[in-house]
Amino acid sequence: MQRYPMTPQGHAALEAELKELKTVDRPRITASIAEAREHGDLKENAEYHAAREQQGFCEARIRDIEAKLAGAQVIDPTTLPQEGRVVFGVTVVIENMDTEEEKRYKIVGDDEADFKAGKISVNSPIARGLIGKSEGDEARIETPSGVVEYEIMEVVYD
Secondary structure, X not given: OOOEEEOHHHHHHHHHHHHHHHHHHHXXXXXXHHHHHXXXXXXXXXXXXXXXXXXXXXXXXXHHHHHHXXXXXXXXXXXXXXXXXXXXXXXXXXXXXXXXXXXXXXXXOOOOOEHHHOXXXXXXXXXXXXXXXXXXXXXXXXXXXXXXEEEEEEEEOO
C-alpha cells in the first residue's frame, strides 16, 4: 500500500472535503439526476448528461480521498526532535545567496501544496534539495533557469 505523508492539518482538510462530498455534493447530484430524468428522453437530455458527468467526478474524488486517507502517514512536526534539521512538516526560511532574497516555505504533502500560500510539496525540487540539511547549511537547488544556491536561515517546527 502506498503511503501518503501529510500534516495533521492536511489530514483534517481531506476528511472535511470527503464529508462535504458525501453529505452535500453526492445527494445534490443524485437529486439533479432524478430531476433531469423527469424531463423525458435521456439521449438528448443535456442536463442529465451533465449531472452524470458531475457524479463521475464526485465519485472518483471520493475514491481518491478514501485511498489517500487509508494510506495516510500523518506526521506532526511539533512532536519531532527539534534539531534544526529540515524534515517533513517544518517551515524553513531560506535566503538566495546571489540576491539575498528570503523565502519562507512549509514542507507538506502533495495534496496540501499551495505555492502561493508558501506550502511546497515534499516531492518538489526545492523540498528535495532542503530535506536533511540543517540551519546554516547551503543547498544547491536545480531550477528551470539553472542552479540556485540557498542558505538555510531558520527551521521552525510548527
